[in-house]
Amino acid sequence: MPSLNVAKEQLVAVCQFLKSPEGGAYAMLTDETAADYPKREKRFDIIYHLYSFQGNNRLRLRVQASANEKIPSVTGVWPGANWLEREIFDMFGVVYEGHPDMKRLLLPEEWVGHPLRKDYDILRQDEAWVKTNLGIESGQ
Amino acid sequence: MPETTFLDANELVINMGPQHPATHGVLRVKLKLDGERVLGTECIIGYLHRGVEKIAENRTYAQFTPYVDRMDYVAAVTNGMGYVEAVEKLLGVEIPPRAQYTRMILAELQRIASHLLWLGTHALDIGAMTPVFYTFREREEVLKIFEEYCGARLTTHAFRIGGLQYDLYDGFERDVSKFCDYFLPKVDEYEQLLTKNRIWINRTRKIGVITAEEAIALSVTGPVLRGSGVKWDIRKAQPYEAYDKVEFDVPVGEHGDTYDRYVVRMAEMRQSVRIVRQCVERIAPGPIFGKVGKVLKPPAGEVYHSIEAPKGELGYYLVSDGTVNPYRVRVRPPSLINLQALDVMSRDHLVADIVAIIGTLDIVLGEVDR
Numbered sequence: 373m374p375s376l377n378v379a380k381e382q383l384v385a386v387c388q389f390l391k392s393p394e395g396g397a398y399a400m401l402t403d404e405t406a407a408d409y410p411k412r413e414k415r416f417d418i419i420y421h422l423y424s425f426q427g428n429n430r431l432r433l434r435v436q437a438s439a440n441e442k443i444p445s446v447t448g449v450w451p452g453a454n455w456l457e458r459e460i461f462d463m464f465g466v467v468y469e470g471h472p473d474m475k476r477l478l479l480p481e482e483w484v485g486h487p488l489r490k491d492y493d494i495l496r497q498d499e500a501w502v503k504t505n506l507g508i509e510s511g512q
Numbered sequence: 513m514p515e516t517t518f519l520d521a522n523e524l525v526i527n528m529g530p531q532h533p534a535t536h537g538v539l540r541v542k543l544k545l546d547g548e549r550v551l552g553t554e555c556i557i558g559y560l561h562r563g564v565e566k567i568a569e570n571r572t573y574a575q576f577t578p579y580v581d582r583m584d585y586v587a588a589v590t591n592g593m594g595y596v597e598a599v600e601k602l603l604g605v606e607i608p609p610r611a612q613y614t615r616m617i618l619a620e621l622q623r624i625a626s627h628l629l630w631l632g633t634h635a636l637d638i639g640a641m642t643p644v645f646y647t648f649r650e651r652e653e654v655l656k657i658f659e660e661y662c663g664a665r666l667t668t669h670a671f672r673i674g675g676l677q678y679d680l681y682d683g684f685e686r687d688v689s690k691f692c693d694y695f696l697p698k699v700d701e702y703e704q705l706l707t708k709n710r711i712w713i714n715r716t717r718k719i720g721v722i723t724a725e726e727a728i729a730l731s732v733t734g735p736v737l738r739g740s741g742v743k744w745d746i747r748k749a750q751p752y753e754a755y756d757k758v759e760f761d762v763p764v765g766e767h768g769d770t771y772d773r774y775v776v777r778m779a780e781m782r783q784s785v786r787i788v789r790q791c792v793e794r795i796a797p798g799p800i801f802g803k804v805g806k807v808l809k810p811p812a813g814e815v816y817h818s819i820e821a822p823k824g825e826l827g828y829y830l831v832s833d834g835t836v837n838p839y840r841v842r843v844r845p846p847s848l849i850n851l852q853a854l855d856v857m858s859r860d861h862l863v864a865d866i867v868a869i870i871g872t873l874d875i876v877l878g879e880v881d882r
Contacts, residue, residue, distance in 0.1 A: 373816060399728050402818070403844040407831055419829065421816055421844075425728075425742075428749050432816065452731030455852050463565075478558035478881060487566055494563075494570050 373421075375432040380443055383435055387449045390422060390431065398422035398431060401450035406460045408490045414438045416466055420446070437466065445471040463488035480505070522546050530559050534637045534867040537877030541854070541866070548862045553855050557848075560881035568841035573599050573808045574673055576841065581667040583843065584879040586629050588668045589622035589658070590821040597752060598817035598828035599673045600802070602810040607802040611675040612753045613795040617688060618661070618670055619753075620784040620791075624695070625654040626822035626874075627777050631702060634774075634871035638715045643705055650698050653691050660687065674804030685792050692785045692792075699781055706774070716770040720857040720869035723768055730853045734824025734846055736873060739776045740768030746820040758790045770872040777874075809836055823847050823874050843882060847875040 378386050389395040403421040420433040437443055445468040446453045457468045458477040465486035468474055475481060484498045495512060502511050529540040538559035544551040564583060568576045580595045581588035593615055600607060628651040632644035655665040660681055662670045671677075706712045722732070724740040737744060745762040747755040763779030765772025812834040818827035824846030831840040850873050857869050 401731055402825065403731075403816075403827055403829065403842070405829060405842040405844075407840040407842075419842075421827070421829070425744060430816070450731065451729050452849065452852060455848065476558075478561045480558070487563060492566075494566055 373430050373432050375434060377434050377436075380435050380437060380441070383433075384444050384446060384449065386433070387420075387446050390433075391449055393426075396424050396429075396431070397426040398424045400425070401446065401452050401456075402430070404446070404453055404456040404460065406464045406466060406488075408464060408488065410490045412436075414441075416464060418443055418460065418466065439465070442467050442469040444469050447471055462486070465489065523551065528866070530556075535870060535877075536633065536875060537880075539851075539870070539875070539877055539880070541870075543863065543866065545863065548864075550858050550861050550863060550866065553858050553866070555851060555854060557851075557877070558881050560877050562882065564882040565841050565843065568838055570837065572836045573810070573838060576838070577671075577673065578667070578669045580843075581669055582878060583845065583882055584626075584821065584823065584826075584847065584876045585666060586876055587622050587626040587822045588666060589618045589670050590626075590819065590826065592669060592671050593619050593753075594817065594819040594821065594826045594828055596671045596673045597819065598815060598830050599808070599810065601817050602813065602815045602830055602832055603673070603804065603808065605674055605802045605804055607675050608799045609754065610795060610798040611800045611802070613791045614676055614680060614800070615671060616753050616755065616758070617788050617791045617795075618658070618668075620788045621654045621657060621688070621691075623784045623822045624781050625651045627781050628654075630777065630822075630871075630874045631774075634868075634874075635706065635712075637867045637871045638712070640706065640709075640712065643702055646698070646702060646705075650695060653694065657684075657687055657691065660684075672801075673808060675799075675801035679800050680795075685795065688788060688792055692789055696782065696785055699778060703778060707778075713771065715865075715868055716774060716872075718767070719770045719861060719865050720872055721767065721769045722853055722857050726856055727768070727853065730856065731849050732824070732853050734820070734822070734850065734874075735773055735776045735780065736824065736850050736853070738763065739765035739773035741766055746818060746825060750818075752817075752819055754791075754794075755787075757794070758787050760787050770868055773872050807836060809834065818844065821846055823876070823879070824850055845879045845882060847873075847877075847879040848882075851875050851880055 390398040400423045402423045405419050407417045409415055414436040416437045418435045422431045460466050462476040462479055524545045526543050529535040530538040540556040542554040580591045584591050628647040632647035635643040658668050659665045662668050724742050727737050727740045741764050743762050743764045760783045763776050765776050810832040814831045816829045818825050827844030829842035833839040
């Protein structure tokens with residue numbers, strides 16, 4: 373699958389172009405996800421998988437971001453990105469700019485921490501939340 | 513006297529779920545209502561979140577295979593198939609034809625089983641009691657074949673990275689052909705109950721309409737997208753296994769309503785039987801495992817692989833750093849992404865139709881929450 377690296381400033385413009393007929397008519401955002409590389413200066417990779425019905429081909433876009441950088445939301449281009457970006461915020465703590473409803477998707481809203489970051493241990497949990505809401509010492 | 517009372521407010525928010533029989537699991541929906549009319553919905557999900565993607569990073573490639581069965585637990589075979597194929601793509605392994613056809617047979621049987629479960633519960637939600645007894649009877653026959661093949665009925669763990677763990681048992685082809693002969697007339701039987709049933713038509717026609725443009729914008733895939741008239745099926749568009757060697761049609765709807773999606777899924781079950789029959793004819797003795805080492809260490813790199821699961825596009829995005837553990841595993845769950853369309857589909861409908869719309873989306877909360 374061809375892959376493109378995009379600067380975050382150009383992201384929305386690039387997406388709009390790719391969606392248009394001249395850009396290849398990538399009408400569907402199949403998936404949006406992220407990956408964490410804590411040793412890098414820009415630790416997050418945001419990965420977009422696009423699909424074009426016309427050309428029957430897929431394209432991967434990649435944007436890099438550091439922990440306190442905001443990423444422009446692509447919900448304006450593909451409304452389907454809404455929940456996907458919320459999930460990335462939930463799991464990685466990446467904040468999107470221009471997202472209509474930036475809050476957690478899967479975890480409880482008061483949860484502290486972002487589990488898919490590499491420095492979040494697999495046994496870790498928000499102990500205070502578990503104690504208050506479930507009334508148990510540990511969920512493990 | 514207060515100037516306004518609660519009677520003046522024409523907007524009411526009520527809660528549905530997470531414990532509600534028609535939400536097919538632990539889905540919670542906040543409904544904003546004006547009388548009986550739905551103004552908007554908000555889904556609250558995550559009650560079944562188990563952190564599957566985090567678990568994957570702490571397991572080896574092979575160790576993670578059984579976990580994927582627990583996402584869409586009514587279609588475990590296709591879940592496993594997507595994952596093992598993604599790892600095979602990462603490793604660059606070819607698998608032998610016998611394993612390919614076996615996988616296709618089991619995957620299509622799984623599609624039938626998944627659609628049967630959908631049909632039974634969807635009809636039950638809408639108020640037709642009978643179909644669920646019929647569909648579970650036929651689903652049982654599929655599960656018996658699974659049990660005979662790999663010892664499990666639900667979370668099958670049927671495939672291994674590189675091929676199959678078990679060769680087919682004696683009489684597998686006979687059992688599968690027998691099932692196909694037995695099953696096709698049963699689909700007609702379901703259709704007799706529902707297709708021209710006036711209550712069924714009234715409850716499903718023009719309910720939960722989603723246009724093709726809306727569906728594509730919301731990344732909706734699978735039977736829901738095809739119900740809106742988009743003739744797109746990954747088995748045809750980007751074939752995997754040996755789907756390019758078998759003949760089948762891609763049924764599509766026209767209006768994008770609940771009834772059309774019903775018609776599409778019924779037709780899909782017939783097409784699945786057609787695929788299974790061709791595979792049974794072609795399956796020949798031979799090896800069942802490709803050239804895979806004892807220790808799986810894919811080269812550093814990334815891969816995205818998706819298959820047509822019963823519910824839509826099931827994708828796996830894997831990142832390898834060259835060690836035995838995957839660096840990142842992302843599952844693109846069709847149920848989650850299709851569920852996002854609930855809001856669009858339920859606007860201006862009545863409360864009772866919400867149940868029909870959740871049913872027609874065919875979600876499994878194990879996969880929505882992962």
